[in-house]
Every structure is written in C-alpha cells, then in structure tokens.
Amino acid sequence: MFEGDFKNKTEVPIADKKYADFVEFLLCIHPSTCKPVQRETLDIVLPLADEYEVESLMQRCEQFVLNLFQLKDAQRSDPSNVELVHFLYLSDKYKLGALLDACVIKAKYRTYENGIKTLREFNLLSADTKFRVLSGRTSLLEVTSTDVQMFKKRLDHIVKPECNACNDPGWKHSSSGCRVQLKSDLLTYFDKLTSYFREDPRYVKVSEGRKLAVKQAK
Template sequence: MSTPTSSTAAKAEALVASATGVSEEKKPATTAPDYSMFSTPSSLTDVVLVVEGKKLHVSQALLCLASPAFLKMFEGDFKNKTEVPIADKKYADFVEFLLCIHPSTCKPVQRETLDIVLPLADEYEVESLMQRCEQFVLNLFQLKDAQRSDPSNVELVHFLYLSDKYKLSALLDACVIKAKYRTYEGEHGIKTLREFNLLSADTKFRVLSGRTSLLEVTLTGVQMFKQRLDHIVTPECNGCYGPVYNHTSPGCRVQLKSDLLAYFDKLTSYFREDPRYVEVSEGRKLAVKQAK
C-alpha cells in the first residue's frame, strides 16, 4: 500500500496547524461543526469533490493523509485533476464523513451517524475512523444506562452484523458474548432476524458454540443435582406412614425426587432429540479437528 511522501505529509501537518490554530493537545474537546465549511474554496483547499452534482472544496493533502484510498486516486486516474466526481454517494452522508475525518472538526461518531460513516470509512480505508466507530459501540456497552448498554435483540444483531462485515474484532467479541445469552428461537429470537442470517458462517458458529457451552454447563449442573437427590431420600419415608405406602403425600421426599427426576429427564431429552444440538456439537468437533 502506498504512503504519502514526506513533502505531502509535511504539507498536511502545516495545513492542520493552520486550520486548527492549536495543537492536538490543546484542541477543544467539542466544537460546533460548520456544515458549510466545504461549500467555498479557501487558501487551504486545492481540489473539489463533486457529490450529487454539489461541490465540496477540500485539501488533497489532508485527504491523502487520512485515507490510503484517496491517495491512490490522486496518484492515479485523478492526478493533477482539480475536480473529482464521487459516484453513488449521498451528499449529506459524504459531508458527515468529511466532518469526522477533518482535523478542524473531527466530529464524534454518534448512533445516528454510525451506519453512515462506518461504510465510508471502510471504503476509503480510514482505519482511525473505523476504530472510533468500534469504540463508540463498545462504550455504549459500558454505560450505566441499562437500556443502552444492553440493547434489544434487533440492535445487538445489527452491531454483530457490522462488526462481522467490517472486521471489528473487539466489537465482534463483545457482541458474541452478549448474543449467546439471547433468545434464539421464537418470535423475538435472534435467529429470525434478517441480519443474523447475513452473518458469516464463522460468526454464526461462534454464537451457537457459545450457546452450546452454556447448555452443557446447565446439563452438568442438572446431573450433579440428580446425584444429590439420592441423599434426600432416607430408607423410611416420614410422609407416608399409614396403612398404604403409596408415596403420594405432598410432603413425601420420595415423590419429590420422582417428580424432579421426571422433569430433568424431560429437559435433557430436548437436547437428545433436537438434531440442531447434534449438528452444532459435531460442527464444533470438526472445527477443533481441522484446527489441529
């Protein structure tokens, strides 16, 4: 991958200093972005991007410094061009993208803009903006506000889809952990959502593997509890004294054990009879074998 020349980088640094007027350390944490900043040329702009027929006056050096994709464009087909058409993009979306990468604004990622700037950051290879998008969602998960930190199935699967599609590994790990505890089947299950079915096979496997591990822990606990039930019943049943020993008294420990065992057998039979459980288990064994 090409990198900006030293002269280009030096020019970009000078432009950053001129545009901001302050160093990175002293730059205000938040500034009101000027949405008209790209509408007119200035001494700092030297190229025009044309989006939906509208002109955006920008600095070629700054774009090259932020985006390897722009660098390839300006060193290739659009070398020495003063106007560059940007096809198949919305003007408002592209302005939002530029505001996020321009050093004088560096607009923060927001929930309303995440789905706008992340695809553009990926397309134009702006790694720093992609990391900011990832960190934005991770920060949501850490909020004390339970509703925002623990999103609905729809929003969680959307974040899972974004992290899978754009290779955001830290966010993907966090989403998989959350997804494995969510309802899988049924009207509100994650399996029924369109974006879940768009996930890569590897990510689906990670979610299902995590759920299987939880089920195995549950089944292990059930088996241990069944063993402990054997110590509840004594040779004599105090709840069944009388002419008929049928163990039907509500306080009978023998009947309690029988009822619990029947319930556990029914619970575990779901996993023995459900072919999907077998498929997931076999799939995990195969993956482990292939990894070796």
C-alpha cells in the same frame, strides 16, 4: 486517492454518495472538527470509512459501540435483539474483531429459534460468525447442565438440614445443607441465568420460575 491521480484533477466524482452523508464523513475525519461518532451517524460513516480505508475512523466506530455496551452493562440493561444483531452484522462485515467478540458473547445468551435467528441481518452473517454464536450457546448448555446437577444434590439436604446455624444463631451458615446458604446460592444462580435475557420475551416466565424455586427453598 489524494496522493495519486488526484494531483492532476480539480475534483473527484462521487455520484453514488449522498451529499449529507459525505459531509458527515468529512466532519469526522477533518482535523479541525473531528466530530465524534454517534448512534445516528454510525451506519453512515462506517461504510465510508471502510470504502476509503480510513482505519482510524473505523476504530472509533468500533470503540463507540464497545463504550455503548459498557454503559448499558453499568445500567444493567441490554441492547434489543434487533440492535445487537445489527452490531454483530456490522462487526462481521467490516472485520471489527473486538466488537465481534463482544457481540458474540452477548448473542449466545439470546433466544435463538424464535429470536435472533428470525432477523434478516442474522442470516447475512458469515458462516464462521454463526458457528461462533451457536458454539457459545452449546457451551452454556453444558455449564447449565452441570450446575443443575449440583443443585439437585444440594436440594436433597432440605429435607434433613445439616447446618447447626439454622437452629443456633451463634453458628455461621456455611454447611452445604444450610437452608439460608442454599437460598442465597439459588438467588445468585438464577440471577446468573436470567441476567442476559431481559430482552427475551420468555424472561418473565424465567423470573416466575425463580420466585417459585426460592419459595420452595424457604
């Protein structure tokens, strides 16, 4: 725009833009300010960066959300379903590849029928992105099924423990039939299953199931 017709004009009309939004956009790209992208301004500057093809600002928007994910992971928290689907929608709409990958990974762990599927922006996603989320959920079911079968075999050893360490403190707990080792493995396994469901309304029920399983393992 600035290299073409603008040379012969004193101004470029932008009647369809809000003044405050465009000022925020300019502050983010002007060398003298280069204002950081913030959560409150992400939805303002990203569409403008896409419209005016400011690739550097689009990358900064993408990196901002990725950094937000890293911060939440470090704090052992997750974005809500609404926020996650919103980021998924933005990454899908504006072709932000790295962010889309990160959102799909998180979305596949969320409740689907009574969760993310009910959100308006999820239904605005492209067919390819919806497929990726559902495909990821299917692979999780396959892994979970395999793990459950493995633990069912392990639980058979509870009736007749084979680990000498359970009776002799001098032994190391390493046998597959060891109650102590089984308890530790169960805790790790259930943590894995529930770690991504903190925003899921059914997470409490999952946690209660975990406590019951651990109690039985004891």
